[in-house]
Amino acid sequence: MQIESFIQRLNADFFTGVPDSQLKPLCDFLYHTYGMDSKHHVIAANEGNAAAIAAGYYLSTGKTPVVYLQNSGLGNLVNPLASLLNEKVYGIPCLFVVGWRGEPGVHDEPQHIFQGEITLGQLDLLGIPAFILEKDTSENQLHGALRDFCSLFAQGRQAAIVVRKGALTYDCKPAYGNPFPMTREMAIRHILQAAEEDVVVSTTGKASRELFETREGWKQRHSRDFLTVGSMGHSSSIALGIALQRPERRIWCLDGDGAALMHLGAMAIIGECKPANLIHVVLNNQAHESVGGMPTAAGQIDLRGIAQACGYPFALSAASPEELTARLNQAKITRQLCFLEVTCALGARSDLGRPTTTPQENKRALMKYLGVHP
Numbered sequence: 158m159q160i161e162s163f164i165q166r167l168n169a170d171f172f173t174g175v176p177d178s179q180l181k182p183l184c185d186f187l188y189h190t191y192g193m194d195s196k197h198h199v200i201a202a203n204e205g206n207a208a209a210i211a212a213g214y215y216l217s218t219g220k221t222p223v224v225y226l227q228n229s230g231l232g233n234l235v236n237p238l239a240s241l242l243n244e245k246v247y248g249i250p251c252l253f254v255v256g257w258r259g260e261p262g263v264h265d266e267p268q269h270i271f272q273g274e275i276t277l278g279q280l281d282l283l284g285i286p287a288f289i290l291e292k293d294t295s296e297n298q299l300h301g302a303l304r305d306f307c308s309l310f311a312q313g314r315q316a317a318i319v320v321r322k323g324a325l326t327y328d329c330k331p332a333y334g335n336p337f338p339m340t341r342e343m344a345i346r347h348i349l350q351a352a353e354e355d356v357v358v359s360t361t362g363k364a365s366r367e368l369f370e371t372r373e374g375w376k377q378r379h380s381r382d383f384l385t386v387g388s389m390g391h392s393s394s395i396a397l398g399i400a401l402q403r404p405e406r407r408i409w410c411l412d413g414d415g416a417a418l419m420h421l422g423a424m425a426i427i428g429e430c431k432p433a434n435l436i437h438v439v440l441n442n443q444a445h446e447s448v449g450g451m452p453t454a455a456g457q458i459d460l461r462g463i464a465q466a467c468g469y470p471f472a473l474s475a476a477s478p479e480e481l482t483a484r485l486n487q488a489k490i491t492r493q494l495c496f497l498e499v500t501c502a503l504g505a506r507s508d509l510g511r512p513t514t515t516p517q518e519n520k521r522a523l524m525k526y527l528g529v530h531p
């Protein structure tokens with residue numbers, strides 16, 4: 158279905174959510190239509206935040222908001238759903254548009270398989286009726302489902318449209334961009350050279366794929382890397398957990414700006430713990446590049462300042478390969494907790510592959526590398 162027809166049927170004037178590649182036509186359309194006009198569209202830090210912003214919209218307008226998300230974000234949504242929106246609490250209507258990654262029978266990456274299997278059951282458990290949007294769903298069918306949903310909204314309940322792969326289309330492409338010259342992959346290569354034999358924990362999305370392919374290209378083993386293929390926003394906490402137990406090893410976290418913002422509280426805890434063996438790098442392209450390039454708030458905020466305020470003793474930044482090399486040396490020499498913001502260009506190689514090892518193989522190799530035998 159063309160996104161214009163879909164949006165027309167929704168008849169909503171406020172949208173908030175976290176971008177998803179499967180919902181790219183919707184995200185692109187919203188960006189094209191509203192730009193950064195936050196009265197109508199807010200790209201939230203995480204899906205729970207989106208539900209809360211939507212609740213505020215309802216409280217102040219009486220109208221039903223739309224929250225969009227990848228099904229990976231359902232976990233972030235559960236608490237505000239069960240303890241804020243649900244009719245046994247405040248009874249706040251909301252329409253969710255959920256991208257269905259890992260749908261049973263459709264090939265997808267390991268991190269999506271279980272989430273894909275449980276998506277409809279999770280919505281059901283949360284008391285949210287779901288309508289599945291497919292490639293050949295007609296406008297009339299969608300209209301009928303929305304009419305039924307309207308009577309639920311009137312009772313302060315929620316409903317969902319679960320979007321199958323390829324069900325939505327959009328013919329335009331917004332021009333996402335930033336002025337930075339260094340690609341994320343180039344930055345990762347520089348960091349890996351500096352990291353030598355150190356442990357590297359990388360974030361969800363293309364950064365981990367680029368890390369994996371760089372090791373392949375250099376004919377290096379993957380055993381010192383932990384690819385956080387799912388659980389977006391948690392790579393820095395995983396790195397913290399390792400760093401605290403293994404003070405004799407240096408640990409690098411390769412974070413994304415969207416991921417860092419998704420669970421920004423992690424930085425407060427890292428700053429509080431101050432592990433001297435952790436270098437927290439945020440590859441800041443000011444965008445959710447891995448799912449299409451929609452902007453994050455990282456273009457508007459001072460991540461270095463946040464790190465300093467959270468108690469990181471060192472907070473550095475780099476924008477060019479030369480600067481990056483200098484900052485990496487500095488970060489290694491300090492031997493104290495260090496934050497490094499690396500501003501990166503948008504985009505990735507079109508032939509970028511995916512990890513060919515499984516997450517469990519990744520886990521076992523890393524634990525062996527750390528000398529742990531469970």
Ligand SMILES: Cc1ncc(C[n+]2csc(CCOP(=O)(O)OP(=O)(O)O)c2C)c(N)n1
Pocket residue numbers: 175176177178227229230231233341360361362363364387388389412413414415416417442444445446447448453
């Ligand atoms: C909880 C959750 N919400 C949404 C997603 C979908 N998703 C995967 S990667 C990504 C963007 C990550 O952006 P950023 O951390 O800035 O890294 P970049 O892709 O720009 O390198 C998103 C939104 C997800 N995997 N998990």
